[in-house]
Amino acid sequence: MKALMEVQGLTKRYGGFTALDNVTLSLSDDAPSMTAVAGESGSGKTTLARMMLGFIEPTQGAVLYGGKDVAKMSASEKRQFRREVQPVFQDPFEVFNPFYRIDHVLTTPVKRYRLADTDAKAQSLIEDALKRVGLRPQDTLGRFPHELSGGQRQRVMVARAVLLRPRLIVADEPVSMVDASLRATILDELRTLNRDLGISIVYITHDLTTAFQICDNIVVLYRGTVAEAGAVERVIGDPKHPYSQLLVSSIPLPDLDKVWGADEIPVTEANAARLNNGCQFAPRCPSVMEQCWRAPPPKFVPDTQRLATCFLYDGSAVAPDDDVASVFRPPETARLG
Numbered sequence: 508m509k510a511l512m513e514v515q516g517l518t519k520r521y522g523g524f525t526a527l528d529n530v531t532l533s534l535s536d537d538a539p540s541m542t543a544v545a546g547e548s549g550s551g552k553t554t555l556a557r558m559m560l561g562f563i564e565p566t567q568g569a570v571l572y573g574g575k576d577v578a579k580m581s582a583s584e585k586r587q588f589r590r591e592v593q594p595v596f597q598d599p600f601e602v603f604n605p606f607y608r609i610d611h612v613l614t615t616p617v618k619r620y621r622l623a624d625t626d627a628k629a630q631s632l633i634e635d636a637l638k639r640v641g642l643r644p645q646d647t648l649g650r651f652p653h654e655l656s657g658g659q660r661q662r663v664m665v666a667r668a669v670l671l672r673p674r675l676i677v678a679d680e681p682v683s684m685v686d687a688s689l690r691a692t693i694l695d696e697l698r699t700l701n702r703d704l705g706i707s708i709v710y711i712t713h714d715l716t717t718a719f720q721i722c723d724n725i726v727v728l729y730r731g732t733v734a735e736a737g738a739v740e741r742v743i744g745d746p747k748h749p750y751s752q753l754l755v756s757s758i759p760l761p762d763l764d765k766v767w768g769a770d771e772i773p774v775t776e777a778n779a780a781r782l783n784n785g786c787q788f789a790p791r792c793p794s795v796m797e798q799c800w801r802a803p804p805p806k807f808v809p810d811t812q813r814l815a816t817c818f819l820y821d822g823s824a825v826a827p828d829d830d831v832a833s834v835f836r837p838p839e840t841a842r843l844g
């Protein structure tokens with residue numbers, strides 16, 4: 508597989524605290540993919556996203572884009588990387604300057620990357636990008652950020668990313684500040700960009716329902732380590748790692764017999780510290796065993812198209828590779844039953 512981006516043994520420490528620990532994940536260049544990165548608050552999702560975007564440097568490991576280490580790129584390589592790998596953030600309001608009209612965030616990249624040689628071409632590029640994300644140019648351009656809804660502002664940011672025809676969009680909780688009614692529409696639009704324009708998407712979220720709806724594969728992080736990874740219908744439909752099981756059991760379902768919060772395993776001070784050895788989830792795990800305290804579990808492959816770093820699956824094959832994508836379902840193949 509030719510890789511668009513390779514995250515190799517990525518580790519980020521802040522002082523003595525490990526926010527991300529030895530994560531390896533490659534994104535295929537052959538077929539544009541949609542990959543979710545999920546986990547509760549503090550699991551390291553944003554840290555991973557920021558390193559993929561080249562915003563912060565790893566303590567160990569590397570992010571390769573087109574085979575080149577992002578931290579060692581020349582100015583011109585970095586410029587191309589910045590164009591081809593686009594961020595979409597949680598809160599678009601922070602990105603907008605309230606004193607400029609919306610047009611500013613769209614005309615700036617057109618100028619910076621010389622995307623059009625005439626004003627008419629620039630206008631048509633901008634209008635096309637807005638239409639692609641379901642916005643009417645005549646209702647959007649000329650307005651100030653506060654005159655748009657949160658959902659519209661977020662769509663402008665997606666339109667800005669689309670304008671640059673990126674190869675990869677890293678979207679960090681892109682709809683968590685958007686009204687529920689608009690969430691599905693914006694996520695559908697991301698899916699359409701993936702299918703129609705061939706843009707790969709990394710979708711960072713704590714929401715497994717939307718990850719299931721739009722993504723092919725998912726990586727579940729727990730305290731900076733990969734708990735489980737694979738095809739969404741495997742990991743979300745039938746989770747194997749006790750942490751993924753906990754996450755899935757907390758998805759609200761219309762089940763009147765279910766008592767919400769009943770499955771929660773509280774974090775106490777005693778189990779909040781990172782372990783030096785063993786499985787990070789051991790202190791909260793309902794299935795914890797003696798060996799879980801001694802060494803981190805390998806990446807077991809209990810069935811096809813998924814891996815689970817959990818000793819419950821000792822005896823299953825171990826993943827052939829550190830790369831969690833080695834068990835991914837290739838995009839464009841049918842979902843498992």
Ligand SMILES: Nc1ncnc2c1ncn2[C@@H]1O[C@H](COP(=O)(O)OP(=O)(O)OP(=O)(O)O)[C@@H](O)[C@H]1O
Binds near residue numbers: 547549551552555713
């Ligand atoms: N600049 C920093 N300095 C110190 N610690 C940090 C820094 N950035 C992140 N962390 C810590 O690293 C851990 C992972 O943070 P990160 O933002 O990646 O988590 P997250 O999964 O994205 O959480 P959330 O869903 O709340 O955004 C957290 O414990 C956080 O406090």
